[in-house]
Amino acid sequence: MQNYLANLPPQHRRSWLLVVIYIAVLLVVSLADFGLNTAGQTVFRGILLGMLVFLVASGLSLIFGLLDVLNFAQGAFLLIGAYVGNATYDALDALSDEMRFLAAILSAVGTVGVLGAIIEAGLIRPLYKRPIFQIVLTFGLAAIFLDLVERVYGPDPKQPIDPPALLNGKFTLFAQSLSTYRLFIIFLGLIMMVSVYILLNRTRIGIIIRAGVQDAEMVQALGINVRRVFTLVFVLGAALAALGGIAIVPYQGATLEMGNQFLILAIVVVVIGGMGSYEGTAIASIVVGLTRAVAEQLSLTHFDAPVLAETSILLLMIAVLLIQPSGLFGREEA
């Protein structure tokens, strides 16, 4: 820890300080305003949302860091994951609940992973010479996917499915009885956070990815097939989003707006955390989740207008962009 702090660039040290102060202010405000129980629930909701957003945002950030492609289809991947998983769950009603849920997760992640591989290898790879068209392409693909999902699965929102009995217990937190499934989502997010961190920092492929973020051409020159690593990272990002999508289904069900909602949140997270910075994304998703939850609670109690929370994260984004345009933990140039 001491070593880590000593090695931080001064700018990142300032960012850490800012984040800690900001979270402290949020906690104090919510404690003072809502009282202990509501504040605790709000913070819990915030962390939950942060974990879900992290699953989308980490893919966005990784893909941008390595490939220099802003993947607007990330929200659509989440959407497809949720709907495909839901459909699988419905189709396999002969199996036990646990198996159905597992099959739903696998099918969602698998479908989107394959889709991601096809998109990267078939559509994005020929466009590395024309970066603007890559952005436009992913944006168009997002619209197409949204349309396809609506066509295939219908415009109506899907009801939440029952999580398997193992995760369907109850626990009491701050005088409110909650489903254990929420804890599962948080654990899922944490596990993914840690495992991607380990993948990036402790494995051979991780060191190639990190080197590629620094300078992809140089890695290529050292005799490593960077293109294959590009595809891998794209698939990884897409699969993480799909995992987030299927994780939401038992909690909130699936709606068509979900993709764009989480895309916007992920964009805010990535901008705040700094494009291409993994730790920045992890911290920023917690910050955004907390901000969103506290703002929602605040606007609900004071103005009776929950939509104001939507503007709060945007204001946060504007503030960060004005303080530090490259994001809190981003690289210098941006």
Place this chain on the structure above:
Amino acid sequence: MIERAVYTHIQKIEDPTLRNIADKLAHLILDNWFYALVLLLLWRFPYIVADLSDTEVTPRRPTGDSVFWQSVMAQALLIACLSMSYNLLFGFSGVISFGHALFFGAGGYITFLMMREYDGAYQIRALIVLCFITLCLALFVRVPIRRLLIFLIGGIVLILLLMPNNDKLSFYQAVGLSVIGSIILSLISGTVTLRLRGVYFAMFTLALAEMFYVLAKSGTFREITGAEDGLVIRDLIPESLNPTQTFEGHRLMMYRITVIFFVIVFLAIRRYLNSPIGRIMLAIRENEVRARTIGYNTFYYKLITMIFAGVIASLSGVLFVLWGTAKRVDPSLLSLTYTVDPLLYTLIGGVGTITGPIIAALGLVLGETYLRDEVISIGSKTYPIAEVWDLFLGILFVLVVMLLPNGIVGTWNKWRAEQRIRKMERDLQRSKDRVA
């Protein structure tokens, strides 16, 4: 052939001033014969359709092919205007905005909110707020003080002229205010976003537009925006501008107004691109660092272009609302559709060409309506075109992005240029041979 005949004829005119005028007129028409022909076609379009389908242009009851196609054509023209304004940003300034729907929807919302909610008591307050915003922005953008004074005085005079002292705003005044509103909107969003580069700009505009969409859609402001149902504007539209009115001629009148609006937008954009500012814009698109090194304040020129595009988009939005059958300003105007569609049409028609977005938008919108009732059968299954149209559009989009980076018009222009070069080379070779 025709040109030579006309010009020799003009040369025979005795009176020099008359000859001059005739000469200029002939130049104007003959140099732009293609545009003149298209304009004529657009103007006569209701009659052509009426002749082809044997229906009336202005029937007593608004049914029949001519009437139907008038409104389809008008909406297609407005979408073409929107695409042109999008292309102004995307194709001519290299600014990738994913929030263009914001301006399109803002036009309708501001106009009709103003008409409904306006109260004489707001007048002074609105003026003060406007002055304040202008001052803040001027400090932020660092506009020269003389230019600032002109803006301020112009704005105040405009508002005094526009705002009546009685209770209600007329439609035209509200449209004027919506223009001012969209200028302010693009100024604010531009000053915040244009400092960002490429991807950050794209993300920020997307987030901003999506935020307004959510706000307009939410039930919290139901009393103001009407939430998902939108503003009901049936009583607010002046009767002479209501194209779905059953009285004779209103639809045709409105169709002509739309065509005129389209022509004005087209000419304005062409003029803008040929003006000094437009030229600087092109320089910025090609190489921003270099343009800044030469001494241009690139931020300022981008901001002006963004305002220009925003105003065009919001005016098209107002007209589009008038043409809608539901007579509502609903949140779907702010939705991603009206960002994606112009983007699609711009790409398919040709990024950075003036006519490209028009051709793509007219072709695809009219084509969709024309083929709506047809059916494709693949194997034993049949699909109505209306259902697979978006998929077709998506595939077309991907194909164009992958294979024709210059779009239809861009590729055509390139091909023409290559032909011309080849012809010149051939001529050169021939003359060389002759000398030898």
